[in-house]
Amino acid sequence: MSLELDINGAIKTAMLAKAEAELRALRAIKAAILVAKTAEGASELTEEDEQKLLQKLSKQRKDSLEIFRQQNREDLAKKEEEELAVIARYLPQQMDEAALRTALTEIIAAVGASSPADMGKVMGAATKQLAGKAEGKMISALVKELLTK
Incomplete structure (x- = not known):
């Protein structure tokens, strides 16, 4: 329906x-x-x-x-x-922060990103893969945090 x-x-x-x-x-x-x-x-x-x-x-x-x-x-x-x-x-159920962090870690590894300069590559892949499952603002903040570690 x-x-x-x-x-x-x-x-x-x-x-x-x-x-x-x-x-x-x-x-x-x-x-x-x-x-x-x-x-x-x-x-x-x-x-x-x-x-x-x-x-x-x-x-x-x-x-x-x-x-x-x-x-x-x-x-x-x-x-x-x-x-x-x-x-x-x-709306579909949104991912919690822990699940989102895990998914983003996998995407970062798959893309081969290692520094904040690679944020564009990661965001492109992440927004496609996680569309509808998480808010873009939250994805962006977590990607930035994970890449600066």
């Missing part, structure tokens, strides 16, 4: 339950799917495209959340947190 059908069903359920926060997040996901489907030259969305879309929405919410917290806008931060929680339900 496609993400769009899942979202449509969840929207109906949220409407019946009068779950305002959930409904807001689900409608944002649906809007993003519709924009992606109607974009010029776009065809049917693949599962990979749907995951990228969800990750983009998640990153937007995290960035907004950080900004709102810096500006002491807890009312807006709370809304972003609620939406982020709903979006996270549709």
